[in-house]
Amino acid sequence: MTNATYLGTRCWSAGDRPVVSSLSRAAFPAVDRATGQEVRQLHTWMPPVTVAAVSLLVAVPLRTALAQHPYRYDDERALPPRSHRWLVVALPVAGLAVAARWWTVGAGGAGSVTAGFAAALVGTAYCAMLPLLAALAAIDLDVHRLPDRLTGALTVGCAVAVLTASAAVGDSAALGRSTVAGAGLGVGYLVLRLLSPGRAGIGFGDVKLAPALGLLLGWVSWSAVVTGTLLAFVGGGAWACLLLVTRRARGTDRIAFGPFMILGTLIAIVLEGR
Secondary structure, three states: OOOEEEEOOEEEEOOOOEOHHHHHHHHOHHHHHHHHHHHHHHHHHHHHHHHHHHHHHHHHHHHHHHOOOOOOOHHHOOOOOOOOOOHHHHHHHHHHHHHHHHHHHHHHOOOOHHHHHHHHHHHHHHHOOHHHHHHHHHHHHHHOOOOHHHHHHHHHHHHHHHHHHHHHHOOHHHHHHHHHHHHHHHHHHHHHHHHOHHHOOOOHHHHHHHHHHHHHHHHHOHHHHHHHHHHHHHHHHHHHHHHHHOOOOOOOOOOOOHHHHHHHHHHHHHHHOO
């Protein structure tokens, strides 16, 4: 053999270059393309899975802290204890869904490193808001109240998130739309609060939560604002009807509407995310 040397099962050319790899690619191009696609899919899904794992690590101590009910007032101490176990499942699932939306969009878009990095920044900014949203939902389910400190922190965090997202993708129009949506939802919920019969519908906590959710939804699109708002009212209305039909509540009873606002926002972000 003058042109090649066989060592075990590997074939080396006279120039000491591997030829089996190139031969296999030529003989099985479909296999090579499939392998490349699998690698790209792995790279696409690794960040969302990582976010879900981190969310689980955050959910466990968050659930433990909330189970001590530090948010309850003195007249709420007699309420039945809440374990908030659902947080251990809901927070990782939300993290996976939101992160997957942004990372897969970034991977399937321009395909450049810049586009992928921008999508990663947007996804990270949005996912960073999930623990606060989960805590607010848990507290509202327990005591039908949204603490001002948390809604204020969420509004500031959402403002930082949309600023980061706008800087990442260079979209000033999205920032303007987000600002208008946040102010619009805040005013809209305030009007609903003032018009609620006996003030038993929308609470002031919901009014204070609305601008933050409007910021997140508005940055995505106007259709996301509409979808998220409609889902909140449809979900809350359906839950109220179920409670009335099963006689677990009366017409004058209040329900926690904040969780439906938050759930509607997350669903709209996942469905409408660009």
